Amino acid sequence: MRQATEHTPVWLMRQAGRYLPEYRATRAQAGSFMGLATNTGYATEVTLQPLERYKLDAAILFSDILTIPDAMGLGLSFALGEGPKFAHAVRDEAAVAKLQVPDMNKLRYVFDAVTSIRKALKGRVPLIGFSGSPWTLACYMVEGAGSDDYRLVKTMLYQRPDLMHKMLAINADSVAAYLNAQIEAGAQAVMIFDSWGGVLADAAFHEFSLAYTKRVLAQLKREHEGVVIPRLVFTKGGGLWLEAMGELDCEVLGLDWTVNLANARALVGETGAKAKALQGNLDPNVLFANPAQVEAEVAKVLDSFGKPHMDTSKPGPTHIFNLGHGISQHTPPENVEVLVNAVHTHSRKMRSPAG
């Protein structure tokens, strides 16, 4: 039996982050978030930090989902304790007309970090590269920052769908070039974060988010140096559209905690060419409870997915344990160890002949 089937693999979105004191120390040295992300040494160091503490089964590149619009010249910055901000929001026809797929050399720092991290990992675990989805990038590009109502980006969507489609096409081609360059630099899987797909109306999601995720997937390299590169798509709040996402040309779908894993497994197909592995979906707030409760909630998530197929020669759904969203900066680090160990222990038990 292959190692990967002995237990359910686990990693955590934003696992290299502010909840770790060693991360905060490195960030203080770097001076700013972008100072951290653009420095190969720092990016490598913080990517590996959670792997030194926990028996995680994957590493994810330390970076941000908004590097592409920054390379387009919109001027990304992070004030301490606040979210991302762009100096130049894209709100009219003239601003959209200026957009183009950025020169990938401006994102060299990301590809250098990928190569450096891959080397530092020495094959311990695979390295996942990532990008924001075309729609999620557009949200930040139009709003200029986070938003709680998405008023500006949705105004453009409903008022000037032609501009929105133009921006999304450029974003999609940019994301594809960016992820392909990460693959060439050494990323062994790539993930598209559609963090804001879930804020769209039903019809708008298909037209303005999913269609452009498809446009990215159609351009991605299937393999690199003879090795298959799995592609992961995560739409936060996208549970209602799971059936449509089951048709995507990718290998893994990320799910947030609102989704019932048993239903999802049944819906995206137990077997067949398009059967997806499912990634998720513990509520990050579970990590504020005590260890016994963290263990119990981890077991509930594993049990709701159910026993994986034991015959690894057949295609079929696999579960990758994760949170349903990024880990909170307020998380007690010791509870992450409880979570990782509980995933391994409980899933091994599930896989035993008596389990």
Added chain:
Amino acid sequence: MRQATEHTPVWLMRQAGRYLPEYRATRAQAGSFMGLATNTGYATEVTLQPLERYKLDAAILFSDILTIPDAMGLGLSFALGEGPKFAHAVRDEAAVAKLQVPDMNKLRYVFDAVTSIRKALKGRVPLIGFSGSPWTLACYMVEGAGSDDYRLVKTMLYQRPDLMHKMLAINADSVAAYLNAQIEAGAQAVMIFDSWGGVLADAAFHEFSLAYTKRVLAQLKREHEGVVIPRLVFTKGGGLWLEAMGELDCEVLGLDWTVNLANARALVGETGAKAKALQGNLDPNVLFANPAQVEAEVAKVLDSFGKPHMDTSKPGPTHIFNLGHGISQHTPPENVEVLVNAVHTHSRKMRSPAG
């Protein structure tokens, strides 16, 4: 044919609100949001304001979803331009132990407003009363204000489910008493706003939100003075749980814009004793587009629900047009007129024999 079947009825969540200049003028007179809500004259005046401008088919009591915890002694206030705040958040066992169903006399101002509004309406349109759901009240009671991660309330939920259940039971019994008193005061329908149900994990939604909505519904008066009182339940972000909500003992389910109305209609049953009317679900941001696009998006929502049953003697789904969430304070008032007229015109066309 009854008047109600000539066109699809329409009203808007938060229709009496800050987007109306006459509302802002009255609020300025009242000095504060609670000054407005607790004064019978002001509450009546602002409730009727949108009905003077638009051909809306229902009025909704002007009040807030958080009046109950205020009556419990938690000290509700609204700073201008900010959300609600409680002076005394409920975060530990001692605070939960002190909670009880409030004396309904402390909410007399709400029931007086209902009676006054009902009188002022003179039968023009029905008056809807409302309350926050037990879970939504608990969110604010524990967080003490709005939240973007619900960390405190979910920490209590996962760490001390016993305390959470105790609080929710008290909230449910309070909501039931409160809505029954609104019905006695003259409310012709009542709506439960589960504004934050959608932030819960799948299993937690059933245990901590839906179960207590059921507890409220089980206690509500079915009729008043011989007239049936319809009960509406709206869970924002609850589309994934529609099948379970289809089993609720209520007449109408509110839906946000992420839900496909045709799917929802098929799912909650075309006919049968438990068939629900569906209310919703235009994205409020559509109202920032130009009039032609507002009309087109209204038509899409009506068409996605489809033709209503023409035979009103048979039970079956009815559509009540609404937004998928409260109207934005930034909405141009003239677009609301476009919306209301488009709903009436397009739905009349759909009901014509050739439509």
